[in-house]
Amino acid sequence: MTWLNYPFFVFLTSGLWIAGLLILLLPKTSKLRIISDILLICGVLSLLYFTVYLWISLERPPFRTLAETRLWYAIFISVIGIILFYRWKLVWMLSYCLFMSILFIFINYLNPDTFDKTLMPALQSPWFIPHVIVYIIGYAFLAVSSLTGIKGLYLLSKGKSVEKTIKLADNIVYIGFAFLTFGLLFGALWAKEAWGHYWTWDPKETWSFLTWMVYLLFIHFRISKKKNIRSSLWILALAFVVLLICWFGINYLPSAQTSVHVYS
Amino acid sequence: MEQRFKSISQKRRFWQFPWGYKESFLISFAILLIGFLIEYISDGKGISLPGWPVNLFIILFFIVFLIITSKYVKHPIIKWVSSTQAAISSISVLTFLILLMGFIPQENQNVIPFIRKIGLSHVTHSLPYFLCSFYLLIILGFTIVRRFLPFTIKNFAFFLNHAGLWIVVVAASLGSADLWRLNMQLFENKTNFVAYDTRGNPFKMPFALKLLNFSIEEYPPNIALMDNKTKTLKIKKGDKLIDVTKDKITRIGNWEIVIDKYIESAIKDSVGYDTSSNVGAVPAVYLIAENTQTNEKRKGWVTCGSFLMTPEILILNDEYSVAMTIPRAKKYSSEIRVFNNVEDFTDIVIEVNKPKKVNGWNIYQSGYNEKMGKWSNMSIVELVRDPWLPVVYTGIFMMLAGAVYLVWMGRWKRTKDIHTDS
Ligand code: HEM
Numbered sequence: 001m002t003w004l005n006y007p008f009f010v011f012l013t014s015g016l017w018i019a020g021l022l023i024l025l026l027p028k029t030s031k032l033r034i035i036s037d038i039l040l041i042c043g044v045l046s047l048l049y050f051t052v053y054l055w056i057s058l059e060r061p062p063f064r065t066l067a068e069t070r071l072w073y074a075i076f077i078s079v080i081g082i083i084l085f086y087r088w089k090l091v092w093m094l095s096y097c098l099f100m101s102i103l104f105i106f107i108n109y110l111n112p113d114t115f116d117k118t119l120m121p122a123l124q125s126p127w128f129i130p131h132v133i134v135y136i137i138g139y140a141f142l143a144v145s146s147l148t149g150i151k152g153l154y155l156l157s158k159g160k161s162v163e164k165t166i167k168l169a170d171n172i173v174y175i176g177f178a179f180l181t182f183g184l185l186f187g188a189l190w191a192k193e194a195w196g197h198y199w200t201w202d203p204k205e206t207w208s209f210l211t212w213m214v215y216l217l218f219i220h221f222r223i224s225k226k227k228n229i230r231s232s233l234w235i236l237a238l239a240f241v242v243l244l245i246c247w248f249g250i251n252y253l254p255s256a257q258t259s260v261h262v263y264s
Numbered sequence: 265m266e267q268r269f270k271s272i273s274q275k276r277r278f279w280q281f282p283w284g285y286k287e288s289f290l291i292s293f294a295i296l297l298i299g300f301l302i303e304y305i306s307d308g309k310g311i312s313l314p315g316w317p318v319n320l321f322i323i324l325f326f327i328v329f330l331i332i333t334s335k336y337v338k339h340p341i342i343k344w345v346s347s348t349q350a351a352i353s354s355i356s357v358l359t360f361l362i363l364l365m366g367f368i369p370q371e372n373q374n375v376i377p378f379i380r381k382i383g384l385s386h387v388t389h390s391l392p393y394f395l396c397s398f399y400l401l402i403i404l405g406f407t408i409v410r411r412f413l414p415f416t417i418k419n420f421a422f423f424l425n426h427a428g429l430w431i432v433v434v435a436a437s438l439g440s441a442d443l444w445r446l447n448m449q450l451f452e453n454k455t456n457f458v459a460y461d462t463r464g465n466p467f468k469m470p471f472a473l474k475l476l477n478f479s480i481e482e483y484p485p486n487i488a489l490m491d492n493k494t495k496t497l498k499i500k501k502g503d504k505l506i507d508v509t510k511d512k513i514t515r516i517g518n519w520e521i522v523i524d525k526y527i528e529s530a531i532k533d534s535v536g537y538d539t540s541s542n543v544g545a546v547p548a549v550y551l552i553a554e555n556t557q558t559n560e561k562r563k564g565w566v567t568c569g570s571f572l573m574t575p576e577i578l579i580l581n582d583e584y585s586v587a588m589t590i591p592r593a594k595k596y597s598s599e600i601r602v603f604n605n606v607e608d609f610t611d612i613v614i615e616v617n618k619p620k621k622v623n624g625w626n627i628y629q630s631g632y633n634e635k636m637g638k639w640s641n642m643s644i645v646e647l648v649r650d651p652w653l654p655v656v657y658t659g660i661f662m663m664l665a666g667a668v669y670l671v672w673m674g675r676w677k678r679t680k681d682i683h684t685d686s
Contacts, residue, residue, distance in 0.1 A: 224348035
């Protein structure tokens with residue numbers, strides 16, 4: 001299986017998820033709930049199935065190109081969305097996650113990667129997979145936290161209570177931030193192994209450190225005595241901008257032309 | 265009236281204790297400005313930190329200072345220095361400085377002189393960076409000391425995160441003066457004991473290295489369409505590169521291309537290419553291309569060439585040819601004999617991602633002669649000595665443990681929340 005088979009899975013997964021979501025929006029009966037659960041999970045399984053086969057056919061873990069990263073992102077963000085949905089029963093959260101996920105798989109559909117099988121020697125390391133996976137999980141959590149933040153800002157503008165929303169954002173940020181910390185530290189341990197030094201301020205390293213710092217700011221702002229909910233929410237939104245630059249924008253920055261991390 | 269009077273008298277004036285955000289941010293940005301100013305006056309020289317053993321004394325002094333002061337000095341400033349407001353201000357300035365660094369190319373010669381003079385072209389060894397990090401370490405240090413007792417599980421997780429970070433930053437920055445990173449070129453069957461730093465200064469190593477053998481394993485080459493005029497491969501995103509070992513028949517545009525023969529390592533002779541393991545041999549394919557519309561046929565050998573042999577392409581028409589990509593290295597490794605003296609030696613094999621430790625030095629496979637490719641008889645190794653590494657790793661593992669706790673607990677309930685969340 002290669003990217004040539006991909007369109008089939010794009011439509012299968014999107015179809016299953018959209019059907020699952022539509023059923024959830026109908027007046028609930030317990031029978032329909034089970035059907036939507038099955039549809040949602042099958043959507044994830046379909047993507048997972050494609051990814052595993054892609055992995056086998058590439059003969060290397062599919063963690064290298066931007067499209068492959070997007071694929072994993074799509075899987076994890078949908079899984080997290082479904083888990084959060086079962087935990088907190090938030091349909092908007094689920095819809096957002098599935099929308100993001102569908103967006104990513106469609107970007108891949110419209111803009112596929114080169115069919116490149118090679119992996120440069122420095123990437124053939126046992127640190128590679130954990131490094132990328134924890135980053136992807138971290139990014140997914142933080143993306144979700146930002147949406148929670150935006151919902152908070154909306155509620156605030158309507159003069160509604162945001163107590164529950166921001167508590168939820170706090171929890172998600174803590175988890176996402178911890179994963180980001182894993183990513184940063186795994187990256188450092190790996191760099192030591194591969195290049196002889198754990199931190200070289202490569203542009204990608206600089207930007208992921210910045211991302212980490214902005215979320216650190218949010219965490220400490222939230223525990224400080226004189227916190228202000230509106231400012232907290234804005235910090236959360238700003239943090240997401242930095243995260244996006246770190247993830248996509250880096251390829252276009254003048255300071256990043258020599259980065260070892262710029263994806264091919 | 266009375267009401268108003270009361271509220272004015274209770275309002276804290278600027279610089280009156282306890283300090284809040286205003287004072288904290290003023291202090292932190294003042295520190296940043298002072299840093300820029302001193303850097304400017306010293307003409308952007310940057311700062312170099314002292315090495316062993318001075319750095320150890322500085323660290324010990326720092327720790328003792330933190331403990332003694334927070335225990336015995338009862339001044340509101342000591343309370344402020346471990347407050348979240350101070351912490352946020354210190355994290356903010358450092359973030360701001362690194363944000364500038366994220367946009368300004370570092371170690372670039374053609375930067376505006378003013379940018380260089382205030383240190384923004386070499387942030388990580390500039391004075392403003394040093395001062396801001398130092399400010400952060402002071403605040404973080406006081407916070408840790410204050411929260412260390414009572415010793416509960418919650419405080420322990422707090423300790424792992426904060427002290428881990430403190431240790432990592434201190435050991436990595438003050439230890440950097442003791443870090444040696446040298447490069448050495450090794451030629452097959454020659455012995456060398458001189459290595460060079462990044463500025464080209466030579467150093468005599470306490471041991472000598474002899475390259476016994478250097479080897480490369482390559483990925484199979486690909487073939488692709490090449491533009492005759494620009495001599496560039498026509499590969500768009502999403503195009504398939506043709507793997508000569510797998511894709512026997514492919515179509516590119518109107519051309520059907522059949523890979524008739526593939527020789528992994530070949531030398532040109534009078535009739536074509538033949539198997540050979542001589543130096544400079546290349547991968548070669550014999551292609552038959554047929555235009556499905558005009559039925560034109562083209563046949564011939566295609567190779568990527570090597571430092572000894574010119575590449576060959578198959579010309580299809582005025583516009584396009586078929587060419588082979590230069591095979592990419594899958595892995596490369598060096599067999600090295602390490603001599604402590606003439607009789608005392610050990611043999612090691614190093615590979616990318618698989619360094620070996622010898623007498624306190626880590627030896628990394630770094631590069632080779634890329635022009636010669638798999639026939640390179642030269643290997644570049646990097647020699648790294650980093651005595652502070654165990655300390656940095658201690659900090660890193662503390663932070664990892666702290667992060668596990670964060671994942672497990674999410675945001676734990678703090679006693680303070682009861683007072684402030686209402
Ligand atoms: C690895 C990075 C860090 C993590 C994961 C982290 C996490 C946390 C958490 C979860 C808390 C609340 C803990 C509690 O009160 O039970 C906290 C408190 C605090 N942190 Fe951090 N932090 C980090 C770095 C920093 C830095 C760099 C500073 C200062 C420059 C700092 C200063 C503080 C302060 C002042 C408090 C309040 C302590 C108190 O009120 O008792 N932290 N931090």
